[in-house]
Amino acid sequence: MEPLDDLVLITRRAGSRNKEKRVVNPFDLPNDVVDEAVYRRAVDHLRTHGVVLPRFAELVSPVAVDPSVDPDAADPRNLFRVHWYNDPATVAGRMVPAHVELPKALTGVDARILVMLGENFPIIHAHKVLAAYACLAPRLASGAFDPAHQRAVWPSTGNYCRGGVAISRILGCRGIAVLPEGMSAERFRWLEEWVTDPADIIRTYGSESNVKEIYDACAELERQPDTMIFNQFSEFPNYLGHYEVTGQAAGALFEAYREENADLKLAAFVAATGSAGTLAAGDRLKEDYDAKIAVMEPIECPTLLYNGFGEHNIQGIGDKHVPLIHNVTNTDIAVGVSDEGTDDLYLLFNSGAGRQYLAERRKVDQATIKGIAGFGLSGIGNMLAAIKVAKRLKLGPDDVIVTVATDSAALYESERDDRLKTRFGGSFDMVDAGEAFGRHILGGDSDHLVEMMTRDRDRMFNLGYYTWVEQQGISVEDFERRRPQSFWRGLREKLPGFDALIDKINHDTGLKRAA
Known part of the structure; x- marks a missing residue:
């Protein structure tokens, strides 16, 4: 099936009137202005609201925004903060994304696990604003x-x-x-x-x-x-945004650590299923460093692992389907994590007794304790998945795993209170902390993990048919187009065109870049 260059126009009935409405086929990515009248109205609207759009390239290599601009405000200048370098760290003299390196005292494995922090993105304190x-x-x-x-x-x-x-x-x-x-x-x-x-x-x-x-x-x-x-x-631009912005940010983080130790190897990138947008960073890292791509999902709803179903509490991970933008045939490992672990460790990381246990009994340093206290539930899930991957692949001290904490612990305080009441009777003490650590970190092995071969990839890919073809009306031809890697390589060629469109609309508004 030949790809279309333009978005598809169809006519639908709205009430008693016929309305012409532009409906988007997700495979038809724009490379030019598709509706001149709408474009002119958009130009006027952006000019009126003082909005300049950042190019994707400007989110890869950002420039500073006026520090007086509140990062939580609905200010157009905050669009230029939709990147990984807000409150950056420094490694080997290089500016890198804010992150936490998890020590062996916490993880029990030799591999170096780096967790990039999504909480520093503007307004929502989660990297989904990039998507x-x-x-x-x-x-x-x-x-x-x-x-x-x-x-x-x-x-x-x-x-x-x-x-x-x-x-x-x-x-x-x-x-x-x-x-x-x-x-x-x-x-x-x-x-x-x-x-x-x-x-x-x-x-x-x-x-x-x-x-x-x-x-x-x-x-x-x-x-x-x-x-x-x-x-x-x-939405394939979700994939492309993470491939370009998150992928390069993760690569820059690894490069800085390798500057300090030339023997380091980027062994894997780990991300939760979710929309599969973040997993696109793994495609970038696989191309650049031959890293394996590991996808985490809850074992309470093991869609990829077992064609399973169920309910879970690792919030922010949509399940019982395979996202259209998941490059399944390029994924190397599927790993299941229990929400029992993420819920209990959230309490461990965010309670006085838990922090005391980590410091006194496990000898975890205070900087790490402070850092992991900011992880949301999916971030803890990614951490546990990274530990499982390190165990299964028998990774050593020269192996690096990069993963992300999508959002912050502040989004789950009500969940913590509920867990404390229903699971621990309202009190979480040092014994509870030791049991949680021993069960979910030290005692967690590499079960519910599949190192994917061609048959596994095809099985997981095929599972998406029932959502996208039978339920959502994607053609079989379009569905199948995604199977070979040539499709995804061609998709990435759209990025310069997106930036060219953004340059054009910014030029036509006559506004200068917000700074």
Whole structure:
């Protein structure tokens, strides 16, 4: 099937009126202005709101934003903070992303595990704001999305919809958050403060495992003429943004450590399933350093591992489907982590008794204790997955694993209180801390882990058919296009075109870069 160059126009009935609506085929990525009238309105809208869009290249190699600009404000200048170098660290004299290196005293393995911190991204304190910007910028700059007249719909299991609402607020357009009702109370409190209208928060049934219910809600919204769905699970710019921005940030972090020790090897990149956007950084690291790519998922809902289903509490990871943008046939390892572990370790890392145990009994340094206290649930899950990978591959002190903590612990305080009450009777002491550490870190082996061969990759890839072809209407031909690596290499060639479109719209607004 030959790829189309332009977005597809279809006609739908809205009420008693016929409305022509631009519906996006996710495979049709813009390389030019697709609607001149919409483009002109977007230019006027951005000019009115003082918005200059950063190019993807400017998020890879960022420049400083005026420090007086509040990073949590709906200020257009904060778009230039959508990168990994806010509050950077220094290694071997190089500026690198903020991160925590996990010592053997904590992990029990020799491999060096580096956890990049998403909490320093602006406004939402999670790196999903990068995915939201990456999905919106090409459509906005190509005249496919009209910020003056359309509502942006952000389907999510928690952080992506917050990022989308934040970007929408900056642009002066309405953003609609679609997320499961079972997500943490902190997410909903944030959304209530940021949406234009309380009705713009749509709570769907269930938890992060109930992704189909999110899709069903979006299908209803898509029938309305003034909405556009930015589905992170099928938006290839989500993949491209992480491939380019997160991948190069992780590579720069490894290079700095290798500057201090030339024998270091980047053994693996670990990321949770989620929308599979972050996993794209692994594709970059595999190309540049021959690193293995490991995908983490909850064993309570082991979709990739066992074609399984279920419910879990590692929030922010959508399950029971395989994202369209997951380059499954390039993935090397699938590893399961229990939410029993992430919940218990969240308490361990964020309680007085837990921190005392780590310091006194495990001899973990205070800087590490402070760093891991900031991990959200999926970050702890990625840490546990990295430890499992290190054990299975028998990695040594010259092997490096890079992973991410998507968001901060502040999003889960209500979950911590609930876990403390239901699991530990309201009290978490040194004995509980020792049991949690022993069970989930020292006692955790490399079970529920598959080193993927061709048959495993094909099985996991094929599982996506039921979501994308049978439920979401993707053609079999388009679905199959994603199987060979030539498709993904061709996809990456779109990035310079995206930056060219962004340059053009910035030029036409006549505004200078926000600084």
